Amino acid sequence: MKNRVTKAISASVILAVSLIVPLDHAAAAVCTSTKSTFTGNGTIGLLNAIYTVESFTTVVTGCTWAVPSNVTKVDALIIAGGGGGGTWVAGGGGAGGMMDTSSISVTPNANISITVGAGGSGATRSILASISSTAATNGGVSSFGAYSVNGGGYGGSWSDVAGQNGGSGGGGTGNLAQGNTTNSLYGNNGGTGNSDGTYSYPSGGGGGAGGVGLNGQSNINGMGKSGDGGPGRASTITGTSVTYAGGGGAGCHGNTAISCVVGQGGTGGGGTGDMWIITTHQTSRGGNGLDNTGSGGGGGGGPNATVYNPSYYYGGNGGSGVVVVRYISDLNLSSSLGTGSITSTSTTYRTPTQMNVNAPVNGKITFLQFGKRIPGCLNLTAVAGATVTCNWKPAYHGQIPITVNYFQTGVSGLFKSANFVFSTIKRASSR
Structure with missing residues (x-):
């Protein structure tokens, strides 16, 4: 039972055990937010609520937010940083975990800790032994009090780095598995890669908050097709519908311009995958996930083994996370x-x-x-x-x-x- 709970924490469990815990120390930095207001729309109304929305967009660990003196309930959107994209037959980065919850009980004038996670770094890769390579990294955790979501898993790279688990999983490469979802109210698995070298080892897209990353496919109209990133998920916490947390699209090996189709980034800001084309020797660089959406980075392409220029191939960086808090500040009389x-x-x-x-x-x-x-x-x-x-x-x-x-x-x-x-x-x- 313990192992089962560890593998997959349900939304109901998360909400049941999460509490808002005031900070005991006063030394933490004060959070910086951008404020806006909107009037709630009722079907019938002579009194409508005026909501204040505070958006925390700067990457920070453990800053403090003071609850306004007349506020006892808040709504919160918490999105972690997106995972970085892999490179060289690369999976897309998974979106950061997303939690969109309402009516959280808070204590007026209490301090609440907020963390906004950074986007994960995209992988760098070289086939030259004299040049070091680095794997991508997962996105950073975001939290509001005791409510917390994990960063997106990074995308896999070639045959030695698999897609990683995260808020949404990173996409798999043509040779290794994808990552899965961990600790996220809204998160999905990355797609799996395809080991068919005839069609450029199409890789899997990163998972998004609204759906799984797509698998790499071979022989689609005579070409390989790397997986698109999973779609993001919309929230109306700001008063308008905004989509967040799209998965990163997967990259292609791309010996020629027509041998493979790269994966597109998921809706909500996922980075698009890239390919390296042997005939042009262009630098391959996956697209970055959009900051403050927690979207995953796109996967980079890979070289033909006989060509070494350029020496580096890059995965896209994941987008940073965001925390949005909403509360009733007045009534429209x-x-x-x-x-x-x-x-x-x-x-x-x-x-x-x-x-x-x-x-x-x-x-x-x-x-x-x-x-x-x-x-x-x-x-x-x-x-x-x-x-x-x-x-x-x-x-x-x-x-x-x-x-x-x-x-x-x-x-x-x-x-x-x-x-x-x-x-x-x-x-x-x-x-």
Whole structure:
């Protein structure tokens, strides 16, 4: 059982054991973030949440972030650094592990440790004995408090370096296996390489957060086809849909320009593979993964054994990771009821009318007219993400001032209050 858990930690296990742990030491550097805001879109609403988004994009280990004084819940996107691409018949680097989770309990004013992982280095390779070669490296771990994801596994190189395990696995070479996924809510295995030398040893693409890296294939329309990187995965934590963590495409041996097709980088920023062409002697360099997406680097190509110029062949670097934190910083106190059962603040005397609130946090809501409670609309239970409705029949003509008081669960005092005016018109005559 222990071995099984070690090999594959499920999302439910990760979330069950993860806690936000305040730092005990004050010496850690303060995190630097880029802030933005957006207003949540509700289907019906007179109160919509205003979210603050803090993006931590600088590679750092253990900086501290102070929770704002009025914040008890946050959403977090955590993406580790992408793995570097291999070279010389090379697998693509795997994307960094990705975790996109909501409603994390935090303590106001507490310090939380944040780490943003670096992208892994691409491999360098030479077939000259006098020139040293280096394998690619895995991407760095990213974390928010005790929530942590592993960096992407690096892509394999020729016959001596296999694709490595990681947040998403690195792609395999034409001779060795791919890497697999470890400790990632969203991560996938790299593709396997193909040992068919007739078709330039097509290699496997790195895994992405949204899918596996593709395998290398031989004899596709008379050519080898190295695997594309696995697709990335979209997140809307910033208020718009952004795709992150694509796998790196695999490289080709490429004796001629038409002997092999390189792998494309996965959506979300994966680096594209490269090939070395014997007739041009061009330097082969896999594409880099896009920084702050955790995407994998592309695999480099490889030389023909009889040609030594240029001497080096490079895998692409993995993209650095990112940590994004989102929390409700205010409420948009609008006098408009937006779209829904009411499209304006005009209604008819003694006509059943609904007033709706999109609840951004758990709590209680009370509706008042002329400062007095509306019957049936006292201490209505608000559940975050749900709509709270007050059913009301206006008993006055003309202008009716309405107040909505919002009390948050576990927080003393009034959370927010919205004021607007209903214009009540007479019912049409029945004659």
